[in-house]
Amino acid sequence: GQNIDQPTEMTATEGAIVQINCTYQTSGFNGLFWYQQHAGEAPTFLSYNVLDGLEEKGRFSSFLSRSKGYSYLLLKELQMKDSASYLCAVPDSNYQLIWGAGTKLIIKP
Amino acid sequence: IAGITQAPTSQILAAGRRMTLRCTQDMRHNAMYWYRQDLGLGLRLIHYSNTAGTTGKGEVPDGYSVSRANTDDFPLTLASAVPSQTSVYFCASSGTSGGANVLTFGAGSRLTVL
Numbered sequence: 632g633q634n635i636d637q638p639t640e641m642t643a644t645e646g647a648i649v650q651i652n653c654t655y656q657t658s659g660f661n662g663l664f665w666y667q668q669h670a671g672e673a674p675t676f677l678s679y680n681v682l683d684g685l686e687e688k689g690r691f692s693s694f695l696s697r698s699k700g701y702s703y704l705l706l707k708e709l710q711m712k713d714s715a716s717y718l719c720a721v722p723d724s725n726y727q728l729i730w731g732a733g734t735k736l737i738i739k740p
Numbered sequence: 741i742a743g744i745t746q747a748p749t750s751q752i753l754a755a756g757r758r759m760t761l762r763c764t765q766d767m768r769h770n771a772m773y774w775y776r777q778d779l780g781l782g783l784r785l786i787h788y789s790n791t792a793g794t795t796g797k798g799e800v801p802d803g804y805s806v807s808r809a810n811t812d813d814f815p816l817t818l819a820s821a822v823p824s825q826t827s828v829y830f831c832a833s834s835g836t837s838g839g840a841n842v843l844t845f846g847a848g849s850r851l852t853v854l
Binding site for chain 2: 674727
Protein backbone atom coordinates (compact mmCIF):
# COMPACT_ATOMS: atom_id res chain seq x y z
CA GLY A 632 0.00 0.00 0.00
CA GLN A 633 0.91 3.65 0.05
CA ASN A 634 1.85 5.66 3.11
CA ILE A 635 3.05 9.17 3.77
CA ASP A 636 4.56 10.38 7.04
CA GLN A 637 5.17 13.95 8.15
CA PRO A 638 5.75 15.45 11.59
CA THR A 639 2.51 16.72 13.11
CA GLU A 640 3.80 20.08 14.28
CA MET A 641 6.97 22.16 14.22
CA THR A 642 7.91 25.49 15.77
CA ALA A 643 10.46 27.95 14.39
CA THR A 644 11.54 31.54 14.90
CA GLU A 645 10.92 34.42 12.54
CA GLY A 646 13.92 34.95 10.28
CA ALA A 647 15.23 31.42 10.77
CA ILE A 648 15.30 28.35 8.50
CA VAL A 649 13.11 25.28 8.94
CA GLN A 650 13.09 21.90 7.21
CA ILE A 651 9.87 19.89 7.00
CA ASN A 652 10.39 16.23 6.19
CA CYS A 653 8.17 13.79 4.35
CA THR A 654 8.72 10.08 3.87
CA TYR A 655 6.61 8.03 1.53
CA GLN A 656 6.04 4.47 0.38
CA THR A 657 4.53 3.93 -3.05
CA SER A 658 4.27 1.02 -5.47
CA GLY A 659 5.46 3.28 -8.27
CA PHE A 660 6.59 6.90 -8.36
CA ASN A 661 5.01 9.75 -10.30
CA GLY A 662 6.34 12.78 -8.50
CA LEU A 663 5.85 14.43 -5.12
CA PHE A 664 3.91 17.58 -4.35
CA TRP A 665 4.01 20.12 -1.55
CA TYR A 666 1.03 22.33 -0.78
CA GLN A 667 0.57 25.11 1.78
CA GLN A 668 -2.65 25.50 3.72
CA HIS A 669 -3.35 28.47 5.99
CA ALA A 670 -5.84 27.85 8.78
CA GLY A 671 -9.40 27.96 7.49
CA GLU A 672 -8.31 28.22 3.87
CA ALA A 673 -7.80 25.96 0.89
CA PRO A 674 -4.48 24.28 0.07
CA THR A 675 -2.34 26.03 -2.54
CA PHE A 676 0.39 24.48 -4.70
CA LEU A 677 4.00 25.08 -3.67
CA SER A 678 6.22 22.65 -5.54
CA TYR A 679 6.53 19.45 -7.55
CA ASN A 680 9.56 17.16 -7.65
CA VAL A 681 9.94 14.21 -10.00
CA LEU A 682 13.75 14.00 -10.22
CA ASP A 683 16.25 13.71 -7.38
CA GLY A 684 17.76 16.89 -6.06
CA LEU A 685 16.90 20.34 -4.84
CA GLU A 686 14.45 22.67 -6.57
CA GLU A 687 14.68 26.26 -5.40
CA LYS A 688 11.86 28.74 -5.69
CA GLY A 689 12.55 31.95 -3.83
CA ARG A 690 12.53 31.41 -0.07
CA PHE A 691 11.13 27.91 -0.50
CA SER A 692 13.08 24.88 -1.77
CA SER A 693 12.04 21.27 -2.10
CA PHE A 694 14.32 18.24 -2.12
CA LEU A 695 13.67 14.70 -3.31
CA SER A 696 15.51 11.40 -2.92
CA ARG A 697 13.61 8.67 -4.75
CA SER A 698 15.91 5.89 -3.53
CA LYS A 699 15.22 6.85 0.09
CA GLY A 700 11.52 7.66 -0.35
CA TYR A 701 12.21 11.03 1.21
CA SER A 702 11.51 14.67 0.56
CA TYR A 703 11.84 17.87 2.49
CA LEU A 704 10.58 21.40 2.17
CA LEU A 705 13.07 24.06 3.22
CA LEU A 706 11.76 27.47 4.20
CA LYS A 707 14.31 30.28 4.60
CA GLU A 708 14.02 33.74 6.18
CA LEU A 709 10.82 32.72 7.89
CA GLN A 710 8.03 35.25 8.05
CA MET A 711 4.97 35.23 10.29
CA LYS A 712 2.81 34.66 7.20
CA ASP A 713 4.56 31.28 6.74
CA SER A 714 2.58 29.97 9.72
CA ALA A 715 0.47 27.31 8.02
CA SER A 716 0.17 23.59 7.47
CA TYR A 717 2.39 22.04 4.83
CA LEU A 718 0.99 19.01 3.02
CA CYS A 719 3.02 16.37 1.21
CA ALA A 720 1.28 14.28 -1.48
CA VAL A 721 2.17 11.59 -4.01
CA PRO A 722 0.07 10.12 -6.83
CA ASP A 723 -1.11 6.53 -6.51
CA SER A 724 -1.21 4.00 -9.34
CA ASN A 725 -4.36 5.69 -10.69
CA TYR A 726 -2.63 9.10 -10.54
CA GLN A 727 -4.89 10.23 -7.70
CA LEU A 728 -3.06 12.05 -4.91
CA ILE A 729 -2.45 10.38 -1.55
CA TRP A 730 -1.95 13.03 1.12
CA GLY A 731 0.03 13.16 4.31
CA ALA A 732 -1.78 14.53 7.39
CA GLY A 733 0.22 17.75 7.12
CA THR A 734 2.77 19.52 9.28
CA LYS A 735 1.53 22.52 11.22
CA LEU A 736 4.30 25.13 11.29
CA ILE A 737 4.17 27.70 14.08
CA ILE A 738 6.36 30.79 13.68
CA LYS A 739 7.30 32.72 16.80
CA PRO A 740 8.59 36.29 16.80
CA ILE B 741 -16.13 33.74 -10.92
CA ALA B 742 -12.38 33.22 -10.76
CA GLY B 743 -11.15 29.69 -10.17
CA ILE B 744 -13.43 27.39 -8.19
CA THR B 745 -16.56 28.40 -6.35
CA GLN B 746 -18.12 26.20 -3.68
CA ALA B 747 -21.49 26.61 -1.99
CA PRO B 748 -22.58 26.69 0.72
CA THR B 749 -19.62 27.94 2.74
CA SER B 750 -21.05 26.40 5.86
CA GLN B 751 -24.09 24.31 6.70
CA ILE B 752 -25.60 22.60 9.73
CA LEU B 753 -27.71 19.63 8.77
CA ALA B 754 -29.92 17.17 10.63
CA ALA B 755 -29.02 13.52 10.28
CA GLY B 756 -31.02 11.78 7.60
CA ARG B 757 -31.40 14.87 5.44
CA ARG B 758 -30.24 15.06 1.84
CA MET B 759 -27.61 17.68 1.00
CA THR B 760 -25.89 18.78 -2.19
CA LEU B 761 -22.63 20.69 -2.15
CA ARG B 762 -22.10 22.71 -5.28
CA CYS B 763 -18.83 23.24 -7.13
CA THR B 764 -18.23 25.32 -10.25
CA GLN B 765 -14.97 26.08 -12.04
CA ASP B 766 -14.22 28.52 -14.84
CA MET B 767 -10.75 27.27 -15.82
CA ARG B 768 -11.98 24.68 -18.33
CA HIS B 769 -10.12 21.96 -16.45
CA ASN B 770 -11.09 18.45 -17.47
CA ALA B 771 -10.48 16.78 -14.11
CA MET B 772 -12.36 17.59 -10.91
CA TYR B 773 -12.28 16.12 -7.41
CA TRP B 774 -14.06 16.10 -4.08
CA TYR B 775 -12.02 15.69 -0.90
CA ARG B 776 -12.90 15.70 2.76
CA GLN B 777 -10.51 16.99 5.38
CA ASP B 778 -10.72 15.89 9.01
CA LEU B 779 -8.48 16.90 11.90
CA GLY B 780 -5.38 14.73 12.11
CA LEU B 781 -6.02 13.08 8.77
CA GLY B 782 -4.82 13.94 5.32
CA LEU B 783 -7.16 15.01 2.57
CA ARG B 784 -9.15 11.97 1.48
CA LEU B 785 -10.55 11.61 -2.01
CA ILE B 786 -14.30 10.95 -2.16
CA HIS B 787 -15.02 10.97 -5.90
CA TYR B 788 -13.35 12.31 -8.98
CA SER B 789 -14.13 12.97 -12.63
CA ASN B 790 -11.48 12.89 -15.34
CA THR B 791 -13.74 14.49 -17.91
CA ALA B 792 -17.37 15.54 -18.37
CA GLY B 793 -19.66 12.52 -18.41
CA THR B 794 -17.37 10.25 -16.36
CA THR B 795 -16.90 9.78 -12.63
CA GLY B 796 -14.86 7.49 -10.39
CA LYS B 797 -14.72 6.42 -6.77
CA GLY B 798 -11.96 7.60 -4.50
CA GLU B 799 -10.80 6.36 -1.11
CA VAL B 800 -14.00 7.12 0.86
CA PRO B 801 -16.99 7.10 -1.55
CA ASP B 802 -19.66 5.46 0.64
CA GLY B 803 -22.62 7.70 1.37
CA TYR B 804 -21.73 10.17 -1.39
CA SER B 805 -22.60 10.51 -5.05
CA VAL B 806 -21.48 12.87 -7.80
CA SER B 807 -22.42 13.81 -11.33
CA ARG B 808 -20.54 15.58 -14.12
CA ALA B 809 -23.04 16.78 -16.70
CA ASN B 810 -20.67 19.44 -18.08
CA THR B 811 -17.08 20.63 -17.72
CA ASP B 812 -17.78 23.37 -15.19
CA ASP B 813 -20.00 21.77 -12.54
CA PHE B 814 -19.32 18.89 -10.17
CA PRO B 815 -21.91 18.62 -7.37
CA LEU B 816 -21.51 16.26 -4.42
CA THR B 817 -24.65 14.77 -2.86
CA LEU B 818 -25.11 13.19 0.54
CA ALA B 819 -28.29 11.13 0.13
CA SER B 820 -28.93 10.67 3.87
CA ALA B 821 -26.43 12.53 6.03
CA VAL B 822 -24.85 10.89 9.09
CA PRO B 823 -22.77 12.52 11.86
CA SER B 824 -19.57 10.89 10.58
CA GLN B 825 -19.92 13.02 7.47
CA THR B 826 -19.23 16.13 9.54
CA SER B 827 -16.14 17.52 7.84
CA VAL B 828 -14.71 20.22 5.64
CA TYR B 829 -15.24 19.41 1.98
CA PHE B 830 -12.96 20.73 -0.73
CA CYS B 831 -13.67 20.67 -4.42
CA ALA B 832 -10.65 20.86 -6.74
CA SER B 833 -9.81 20.81 -10.40
CA SER B 834 -6.51 20.09 -12.09
CA GLY B 835 -4.51 21.57 -14.90
CA THR B 836 -0.87 21.17 -15.85
CA SER B 837 1.91 23.47 -14.68
CA GLY B 838 5.50 22.74 -15.70
CA GLY B 839 4.60 19.12 -16.42
CA ALA B 840 2.85 18.60 -13.10
CA ASN B 841 -0.87 17.95 -12.66
CA VAL B 842 -1.55 20.77 -10.19
CA LEU B 843 -4.73 20.99 -8.15
CA THR B 844 -6.62 24.23 -7.63
CA PHE B 845 -8.97 24.10 -4.65
CA GLY B 846 -12.19 25.84 -3.80
CA ALA B 847 -12.50 27.63 -0.46
CA GLY B 848 -14.23 24.67 1.17
CA SER B 849 -17.64 23.84 2.58
CA ARG B 850 -17.87 23.18 6.31
CA LEU B 851 -20.62 20.66 6.99
CA THR B 852 -21.92 19.72 10.44
CA VAL B 853 -24.34 16.81 10.72
CA LEU B 854 -26.24 16.60 14.01
